[in-house]
Amino acid sequence: MIPETVRKQLTILDSILQEHYSKNPQLVVSPDFIEGREFGFTYFDGSFRRHLSFKTSQEYKSFILKNHPKDIYFSIAIYRSPSSLMSKKGWLSAELPFDLDAEQVLKTDDENIKAGWISPSVYELIKQEFVKLIENFVEADFGLHKGDYALSFSGGRGYHLRIKNETFSSLDQRVRRQIVEYISIGYKPKWFSNGSSMVSPFRHDYGWCKKIFESLKTINLEDLTTYSSTELNAAAKVIASCRKASKPSDFRIRIHERPTAQKLIEETVSRTTVAIDERVTVDINRLLRAPGTVHGGAGLLCKSLTKSELSNFDPMRDSTMPLNSRRKVEIQRIPFEVCINGDLVTPSDKGRVMEVNSSLAYYLVVRRGGVFVE
Amino acid sequence: MPDSIDLLSLAAKYPFSHWGRSYVEQVWGSDDINDYLLNDTIFQKLEIIFSWRKRGFSNLQDKYNVDYLYPENEVVIYLALMFFLTYSDYPEHFKMRLGGHYFNWLTERTSKLLLNEREEKIVSEYFERDLALKHELKNKQFIIALQDYLRKLGGTSHSFHISLVDLPLKDGKVILSKELAADVAADLTFSYLINLLEGKIHLGRGSTKKPVWMDKIQRFINQFMTENIVVDGSTTYPHDPQKYPPCIQTFVEQLSKGIAIPHFARFAVASFMHQIGVEKDYVVNLFTAASDFSVDKTKYQVSHIYGEIGSHTSYTAPGCDTLKVSRLCPVQGYCNIHAKHPVSVYFSKWRASKS
Numbered sequence: 023m024i025p026e027t028v029r030k031q032l033t034i035l036d037s038i039l040q041e042h043y044s045k046n047p048q049l050v051v052s053p054d055f056i057e058g059r060e061f062g063f064t065y066f067d068g069s070f071r072r073h074l075s076f077k078t079s080q081e082y083k084s085f086i087l088k089n090h091p092k093d094i095y096f097s098i099a100i101y102r103s104p105s106s107l108m109s110k111k112g113w114l115s116a117e118l119p120f121d122l123d124a125e126q127v128l129k130t131d132d133e134n135i136k137a138g139w140i141s142p143s144v145y146e147l148i149k150q151e152f153v154k155l156i157e158n159f160v161e162a163d164f165g166l167h168k169g170d171y172a173l174s175f176s177g178g179r180g181y182h183l184r185i186k187n188e189t190f191s192s193l194d195q196r197v198r199r200q201i202v203e204y205i206s207i208g209y210k211p212k213w214f215s216n217g218s219s220m221v222s223p224f225r226h227d228y229g230w231c232k233k234i235f236e237s238l239k240t241i242n243l244e245d246l247t248t249y250s251s252t253e254l255n256a257a258a259k260v261i262a263s264c265r266k267a268s269k270p271s272d273f274r275i276r277i278h279e280r281p282t283a284q285k286l287i288e289e290t291v292s293r294t295t296v297a298i299d300e301r302v303t304v305d306i307n308r309l310l311r312a313p314g315t316v317h318g319g320a321g322l323l324c325k326s327l328t329k330s331e332l333s334n335f336d337p338m339r340d341s342t343m344p345l346n347s348r349r350k351v352e353i354q355r356i357p358f359e360v361c362i363n364g365d366l367v368t369p370s371d372k373g374r375v376m377e378v379n380s381s382l383a384y385y386l387v388v389r390r391g392g393v394f395v396e
Numbered sequence: 397m398p399d400s401i402d403l404l405s406l407a408a409k410y411p412f413s414h415w416g417r418s419y420v421e422q423v424w425g426s427d428d429i430n431d432y433l434l435n436d437t438i439f440q441k442l443e444i445i446f447s448w449r450k451r452g453f454s455n456l457q458d459k460y461n462v463d464y465l466y467p468e469n470e471v472v473i474y475l476a477l478m479f480f481l482t483y484s485d486y487p488e489h490f491k492m493r494l495g496g497h498y499f500n501w502l503t504e505r506t507s508k509l510l511l512n513e514r515e516e517k518i519v520s521e522y523f524e525r526d527l528a529l530k531h532e533l534k535n536k537q538f539i540i541a542l543q544d545y546l547r548k549l550g551g552t553s554h555s556f557h558i559s560l561v562d563l564p565l566k567d568g569k570v571i572l573s574k575e576l577a578a579d580v581a582a583d584l585t586f587s588y589l590i591n592l593l594e595g596k597i598h599l600g601r602g603s604t605k606k607p608v609w610m611d612k613i614q615r616f617i618n619q620f621m622t623e624n625i626v627v628d629g630s631t632t633y634p635h636d637p638q639k640y641p642p643c644i645q646t647f648v649e650q651l652s653k654g655i656a657i658p659h660f661a662r663f664a665v666a667s668f669m670h671q672i673g674v675e676k677d678y679v680v681n682l683f684t685a686a687s688d689f690s691v692d693k694t695k696y697q698v699s700h701i702y703g704e705i706g707s708h709t710s711y712t713a714p715g716c717d718t719l720k721v722s723r724l725c726p727v728q729g730y731c732n733i734h735a736k737h738p739v740s741v742y743f744s745k746w747r748a749s750k751s
Contacts, residue, residue, distance in 0.1 A: 162567070163565040164542060164565070165566075165568015166568065189547055190546070192547070193549075194550055197549045199736075203559060203729075204560045204561050207561070209562070225562070225575075227564065228566045229566065230562075231564070300720060300729070
């Protein structure tokens with residue numbers, strides 16, 4: 023049973039979504055192959071309806087306009103019969119999804135982040151990781167280009183990438199898992215020796231071997247602050263050997279230098295990997311938030327992006343609900359200043375009743391940073 | 397097309413390949429396989445094949461030798477074992493296990509032989525004709541489109557020794573040295589042979605006239621089984637909770653503290669225990685601390701999972717990916733290089749402790 027006070031707040035949140043969808047229907051983006059996708063919706067009463075499907079884009083948009091759900095998801099999978107129960111859907115293919123989430127990327131237990139308070143600097147960090155995923159892995163290694171993938175800001179704590187290329191869409195869970203390992207776990211050096219006292223961690227000159235090799239070359243000894251002086255000397259020799267080598271497979275060190283090299287490589291690997299959510303990538307039936315819809319738990323839009331738009335993208339500026347209406351909100355605890363659609367609230371506003379645009383009001387209330395006063 | 401001597405030598409080295417098939421079609425003609433199977437050298441070879449990982453055999457210098465003196469024996473062994481595995485009376489899972497054992501030996505040998513081929517064009521022909529993998533041969537490197545490689549991986553039902561992380565990837569291409577090409581070929585060949593055997597077993601159901609040598613091979617296999625640890629497809633590793641994978645360890649710990657764990661986690665525990673050969677009563681006892689514990693209900697459910705009641709089909713524990721998707725895997729990333737399945741992790745820990 024939802025308490026009456028909470029119910030009132032939820033009703034206002036719901037009405038803001040209704041206002042948004044009715045005033046900005048053009049922002050809702052229909053996915054391709056709409057008739058083969060399963061859709062799922064959550065509502066403010068806590069219900070979750072899935073196994074729904076739409077024949078046309080118009081049908082999908084009308085549904086949203088009529089029901090203004092809290093959250094809107096569609097399947098990365100294409101099914102023969104998307105509205106049937108799972109075992110009878112008839113799986114045909116599934117885009118390969120990647121989800122980068124602040125909590126996972128930063129490996130943090132920060133309560134603010136868990137509650138969805140993502141500061142601009144944290145958003146910037148996640149974006150940098152997202153660019154790393156696109157450029158270092160999806161493009162450089164997998165050889166995919168802009169037409170092969172779709173990017174979006176999730177509306178919440180991070181970014182989504184969906185590889186739409188036909189070959190990748192047909193991959194089963196085992197191969198998807200190998201892709202997860204490639205991106206988020208990385209290379210574990212296997213040491214090779216040609217019978218002498220010299221050993222090499224690289225068997226070839228491409229992929230992970232090249233990434234580590236290039237990164238080792240650029241290590242600055244001054245950055246190795248946790249190393250003892252003996253370790254620093256050993257590291258200097260390893261890095262010097264690396265700089266002398268023209269390609270990864272030429273890099274050789276003496277066998278007694280191996281522990282230091284191993285440590286440097288492991289540190290390099292952990293800097294180079296990207297902490298994607300593995301559960302999302304291996305799940306061939308995953309529902310992902312639909313671009314062009316509002317993240318009901320965050321109040322920002324899940325927004326499709328191109329790679330070139332990404333560099334200047336600021337979620338708090340470019341992914342808000344464009345609403346002119348205003349609401350009165352009593353400000354409670356907020357961890358940092360928030361500016362949406364030109365209205366600003368700061369932590370020092372705590373206890374004040376402020377009239378702000380509905381988009382900012384939604385953002386604050388849904389995170390318990392404020393309550394509507396009506 | 398190689399001349400007949402080359403063909404015989406290539407068929408002997410790669411009996412399952414297009415060279416093997418050509419040899420059988422062109423040279424062998426109507427000769428009867430039964431004549432060859434009376435040959436004792438064939439049984440000596442079988443002993444190597446089925447013992448190659450045993451102590452005393454693992455370092456055997458000539459375990460991968462090709463019988464160039466009687467090269468046709470190599471083809472006979474392949475054909476005979478495939479026939480035997482298809483039509484013997486063993487249960488299907490055991491046939492696949494035996495097949496896996498043979499194919500492991502065969503593909504390790506294939507890898508070494510391909511590496512030693514003087515001419516890259518032989519390796520290239522093997523990739524093209526037997527693995528159906530288009531490639532470009534440039535500066536002694538085999539360049540394969542990553543998408544073609546992934547398609548190949550997707551068409552298989554087993555894990556590969558070489559993972560994507562170890563492959564030289566650049567701009568959507570896999571750039572293989574001859575050494576790596578030989579390793580990749582071994583992985584793909586294993587997959588090809590396993591799929592082939594699966595298909596043959598499926599199509600070969602029902603009775604067929606069994607030649608006399610089938611009994612001889614069966615006696616050999618039975619003898620081999622009694623001397624080794626493999627019994628009816630499962631191993632006799634003693635039960636050791638220290639070697640549980642992290643997921644099962646976590647579930648068992650939570651159960652012992654009376655913490656309620658999801659139904660699927662309970663299923664994972666029971667089916668895992670069954671697969672590693674743990675007694676049913678031990679499994680029932682694991683659940684005694686649960687607040688809703690009922691001996692009869694638990695016994696009934698565990699018996700179901702053990703295949704003793706109901707459909708009489710024992711259940712397999714869920715794999716790592718399924719546990720991850722169900723948010724039941726307690727590990728970020730994967731706990732072990734063998735972490736495809738909790739049972740594989742358990743046995744790999746056992747093997748590591750033995751070596």
